[in-house]
Amino acid sequence: MKEKQFYITTLGCPKNIADSEHMKESLLKEGLVISNTPETADLHLINTCTFIQSATEETIETILDAGKVKKKHKQKLVVVGCFAERYPDAIARDIPEVDLSFGTGKYSEAGSILKKNFPELFGKENDFNSEILSRSIIKSKLKKNSKPYAYVKVSDGCNRGCHFCIIPSLRGEFRDAPKETILKDAKLRIEEGAKEICIVSQDTVFYGKDTDKLKSILNEISELEGLEILRLLYLYPDKKTFKLLDLVLQNEKIAPYFESPVQHVSEKILKSMNRIGNANFYKELFAKARERKGLEIRTSMILGYPGETSNDVDEVIQFVKDVKPEKLALFAYSPQEGTEGFKIKSEISEKEAAHRVNLVREVHLEVLKEIHQDRVGKEFPAIIDSIETKNTIVRRYQDAPEIDEVVFVPKDSQHKIGQIGKVKIESFLEYDMLGEFRV
Secondary structure, eight states: OOOOEEEEEEOSSHHHHHHHHHHHHHHHHTTOEEOSSSTTOSEEEEEEOOSSHHHHHHHHHHHHHHHHHHHHHTOEEEEEEHHHHHOHHHHHHHOTTOSEEEOTTOGGGHHHHHHHHOGGGOOSOOOOOHHHHHHHHHHHHHHTTOOSEEEEEOEEOOOOOOTTOOHHHHHOSOEEOOHHHHHHHHHHHHHTTOSEEEEEOSOGGGGGGOHHHHHHHHHHHHTSTTOOEEEEOOOOSSHHHHHHHHHHHHOTTBOSEEEOOOBOOOHHHHHHTTOOOOHHHHHHHHHHHTTSTTOEEEEEEEEOOTTOOHHHHHHHHHHHHHHOOSEEEEEEOOOOTTSSGGGSOOOOOHHHHHHHHHHHHHHHHHHHHHHHHHHTTOEEEEEEEEEOSSEEEEEETTSOTTTSOOEEEEOOTTOOTTOEEEEEEEEEOSSOEEEEEEO
């Protein structure tokens, strides 16, 4: 029997990418092989997102497009993840193109679930031990010229209960991944070619409910042979994060990068969101992070939350001017059914929320111009992410993959994906930069 092929389309955040890796390994273990395109796959899985309305719309559009491909190529279409967790009945009722759906928490079981539902796609029982499986995964990865970074998930779920967030309903209560699993994942990603490991979760700082336990496992990961960069993502801004910064300041393997999503700075709005903190607390947090030489900050804000006034928006604007975060993600509030925020009546229209986002964005773009101008002429440690037709895509250690800015440099025959060197910034665009790379 010819080996059947699968393809995974991943939508949403890096946490979904980590989940897709576990699905991939589960399918490889059952004897399927990776397809280079959705069209050539016998089985197409879509790992979905439904965090905000735009993500839900993208998910639906992707599923419908995949349904058209399915009709042409006689394949099975499977929808998994957050959207499937949230809308299982609607998928079964309204999207007949989908052959099977299952929600979160079953990524590592994907192979056995699919084998049970589509036995015709699977051959005889495979006698895979961990070494054979590891070689199979690595071979598949290297064949596809893998990226020099990977995501490792340290926990799932969340207990914070933010009133705008649907994630606890989709992912459940917070739970740590076993230490052995985390270290195994990190080692495997490095064997596959990753030089950078990005630590992801819904709430990284809550790992182990003990900052010392988190520091300990991060130190262990940072010591793995072949690792060049350890990047910490999704650091909820609280006292635990203050403690974790001690490690960021001490461990040079950890990227000079601090991502902490404050979501707002008005104490009134934060309380309504069921979040802690205020502008002064966050200023102190970011000031401590900047004690690390060359460190850059990424945060996020939600504008248009019910009860927000022009004074609250002014407070956000002043915070951006004072703190000067190098990266700022801005979102117009999107009420999600099933959250506490959905129950709050709001006088703020979608148009007004978008207007407030644009006000803050314009302020940040002015801040970013100053930051860019200061970068010109300076060199930064960097890694080559990809090589395109005309340019090599280089990323400074201060920038996270797939999220932040990149540096376009002239393509050179000596360039290799994953190559470590230094990039000199020569000029900049609105967000990205132009420069020169040397080893």
